[in-house]
Amino acid sequence: xxxxxVSAAAxxxxxxxxxxxxxxxxxxxxxxxxxxxxxxxxxxxxLATRNYRELLASPAIDAxxxxxxxxxxxxxxxxxxxxxKHLMGEKPFGIDKPANDAILxxxxxxPEVLVRCSSEFPFFPAVQxxxxxxxxxxxxxxxxxxxxxxxxxxxxxxxxxxWKRMIEFCGEYGCMGxxxxxxCHVGFRAGWTPxxxxxxxxxxxxxRPDGKGNTVPCTTWxxxxxxxxxxDARGETFPWTIKxxxxxxxxxNTWYIEILGTRMSAxxxxxxxxxxxxxxxxxxxxxxxxxxxGYEPAFKTITGGxxxxxxxxxILQMWAAFVHELAAGTPLTRFAACVTPAETALSHRLFTxxxxxxxxxxxxxx
Numbered sequence: 001x002x003x004x005x006v007s008a009a010a011x012x013x014x015x016x017x018x019x020x021x022x023x024x025x026x027x028x029x030x031x032x033x034x035x036x037x038x039x040x041x042x043x044x045x046x047l048a049t050r051n052y053r054e055l056l057a058s059p060a061i062d063a064x065x066x067x068x069x070x071x072x073x074x075x076x077x078x079x080x081x082x083x084x085k086h087l088m089g090e091k092p093f094g095i096d097k098p099a100n101d102a103i104l105x106x107x108x109x110x111p112e113v114l115v116r117c118s119s120e121f122p123f124f125p126a127v128q129x130x131x132x133x134x135x136x137x138x139x140x141x142x143x144x145x146x147x148x149x150x151x152x153x154x155x156x157x158x159x160x161x162x163w164k165r166m167i168e169f170c171g172e173y174g175c176m177g178x179x180x181x182x183x184c185h186v187g188f189r190a191g192w193t194p195x196x197x198x199x200x201x202x203x204x205x206x207x208r209p210d211g212k213g214n215t216v217p218c219t220t221w222x223x224x225x226x227x228x229x230x231x232d233a234r235g236e237t238f239p240w241t242i243k244x245x246x247x248x249x250x251x252x253n254t255w256y257i258e259i260l261g262t263r264m265s266a267x268x269x270x271x272x273x274x275x276x277x278x279x280x281x282x283x284x285x286x287x288x289x290x291x292x293x294g295y296e297p298a299f300k301t302i303t304g305g306x307x308x309x310x311x312x313x314x315i316l317q318m319w320a321a322f323v324h325e326l327a328a329g330t331p332l333t334r335f336a337a338c339v340t341p342a343e344t345a346l347s348h349r350l351f352t353x354x355x356x357x358x359x360x361x362x363x364x365x366x
Contacts, residue, residue, distance in 0.1 A: 001067040002027065002029070002065065002067045003034075003037070003041075004312070004315050005067070005315070005319060006024060006038065006041050006042060007041075007312065007315075008312070008315050008319045009022045009023075009024055009042075009319070014301050014302055015299055015300070015301055015316070015320055016300045017300050018299060018320055018323065018324060019323075019324060019327040019328050020323050020326070020327035021323070022063075022319070023044045024042045024044055024045060025044055025045065025046050025047065025058070025061060026045065026046060026047035026048070026049070026055045026058055026060070026061055027042070027045065027048055027049075028049050028050065028051065028055045029048075029050070035048045052076055053079065056083040056085060057083070062085065063086035063326065064080045066080060066087065066089050066090060068090065069169045070092060070094070070095040070169065070170055070171045070177060071095050071168065071169050071170075071171070073092075073094045073095060073099060073103065074094050074099035074103055077093070077103045077106070077115075078102055078103055078106040081103070081106040081107060081109075081113050081115060082109075082110065084112075084113060085113065086114040086326055087113065087114070088116055088117070088322055088338070089103070089115065090117070090118050091117055091118060091119060091177070091178075091180070091339070091344070092173060092178070092180065092181060092348065093117050093181075093341070093344035093348075094348065096171055096172065096173070096352070097348040100344060101345075103344075104341050104344075104345055107341050115341055116322055116338035116339060116340065116341075117181065117338060117341070117343070118338065118339070119181050119182050119185040119338070119339050120182075120314040120315050120318045121182050121255040121270065121314060122185050122189070122335060123297060123298065123313075123314040123317035123318055124270065124273055124309060124314055125274075125294065125309055126268045126273065126274070126293045127186060127257070127268060127335075128296070128297065128298050129276055129293065130186065130257065130259070130266050131189075131190075131333070131334065131336075132335075133264060133266060134186075134335070135333075135335070138261075138264045139259055139261030139262075139263060139264045139265070140261045140262035140263030140264065141262045141263075142238040142259070143238060143261060143262065144238060144240075144258075144260045145192070145230070145238065145240040145241070145257070145259050145260070146240075146241045146243075146257070147183045147184070147187060147240070147242055147243075147257040148241075148242060148244060148245070148255070148256055149179040149180075149182045149244050149255050150243060150248035150251040150254045151245070151246065151248060151251050151253040152247065152248055152249060152251050153246060153253075155247050155248075155249060157205045157208065158208075158209065159208060160208060160209050161208040161209070161216055164178055164220065164246075165218040165219065166218075166220065167220050171220075172355060173351045174201070174221030174224070175221050175222060175223060175224050175244045175245065176224045176226075176244050176354060177351060178244070178246070179244035179245075179246070180242070180347055180351060181339060183244055183255070184242065184346075185339055185343070186335070187230070187257075188347070189334060189335055189337070189343070190232070190233075191232060192232055192233075192240065193230060193231050193346065194226075194229070194230045194350050194366045195231055195237070195365065195366055196353075196366060197226050197227065197228045197350060197353050197357050197366055198227045198357050198362070199225070199226050199353075199354035199355070199357040199358045200225045200227075201221045201224050201354070201358040202223040202224070203218065203220075203222055204222045204223065204247050205222060205247065222245070222246050222247045223243075223245040223246065223248070224354065225241065225242075225243050225245075226241065226243075226350070226354050227241055228241070228350070228366070251271070252271075253270070254270050254271045255270045256269035256270065256271070262281070263281060263282075264278065264280055265279040265281070266279075273309065273310070274292050274294065274309070275290055275293075276293055277289065277290055278291060294306050294309070295308065295309050295313075296309075297309065297313065297317050298317060298321070298332055298333060298335075299317055299320040299321070299324070299332065299336070317336075321337050321338050322338050325337065349366050353366045
């Protein structure tokens with residue numbers, strides 16, 4: 001994901017109306033093999049190091065992106081904040097709730113620092129349209145919401161294990177910590193708060209090859225389904241089902257959301273990213289309308305609206321949102337904004353309650 005940001009920064013000329021642009025002056029990586037790639041891709045690079053504290057000590061750096069495994073989030077994010085650097089962190093923003101609490105405490109000590117968390121998928125044009133409908137209170141009373149992130153990266157049991165299958169690096173949340181913020185971002189930004197949760201967590205592939213001729217145990221959750229009772233900003237409650245599945249047959253890398261309301265309903269999936277389905281109910285027949293969205297992002301670009309939008313475009317839009325807020329002091333719109341620390345804290349309360357729920361087979365308060 002660090003290289004994805006470098007690629008996004010190299011495409012900054014793609015944006016037509018942005019108050020600032022990032023210049024990458026330093027990188028820290030434990031892989032020396034990547035340094036030549038970074039040096040070639042970043043003409044402005046002045047520092048390449050294996051020691052993140054050397055990077056944080058540089059006065060030439062205003063902001064940092066901490067794209068590291070979950071067990072390093074608290075250490076590196078807190079150090080960045082304490083050094084006075086603005087920060088974009090990765091989800092889940094701490095391997096567990098105590099780690100997230102530590103990051104939020106550092107933020108409280110440094111209110112002058114802008115701290116945000118990454119989540120790209122809400123920047124797809126169709127989801128921005130859903131955000132506009134939420135801003136207009138178009139849905140009426142919410143009947144039900146379903147959202148999730150499904151992919152099949154671990155469907156093959158012969159795939160060698162990586163850090164996301166190891167609890168000491170990924171954390172007890174497993175797939176929830178890795179994928180959950182993508183499934184929650186729009187709802188949290190809409191003001192929906194899970195109040196209770198009943199969780200079904202699955203370990204499907206229990207051991208994998210280690211790439212050295214051995215077989216080792218997988219210690220994190222592969223799939224999670226959270227059945228929540230949530231409340232909207234008015235305090236009205238509704239069911240919200242959240243799925244984070246790393247083993248989802250038939251899915252490549254699919255983010256989706258479905259909102260059913262008494263006046264308006266909407267559904268969208270990145271599996272067919274340009275199609276937004278809407279049902280505007282005013283009595284009589286019910287008809288789903290399919291809208292083909294084009295290249296219509298929140299932050300304007302040189303690309304014409306007739307063309308199609310993709311994952312790397314969503315990354316560029318997310319970084320535009322971070323840079324815009326850093327330069328302008330406020331987000332462009334409510335839904336064209338990165339995840340806030342308060343939203344990461346809500347996700348940790350939800351995922352911690354989900355672990356209790358699964359262990360006890362109970363409905364837990366969030």
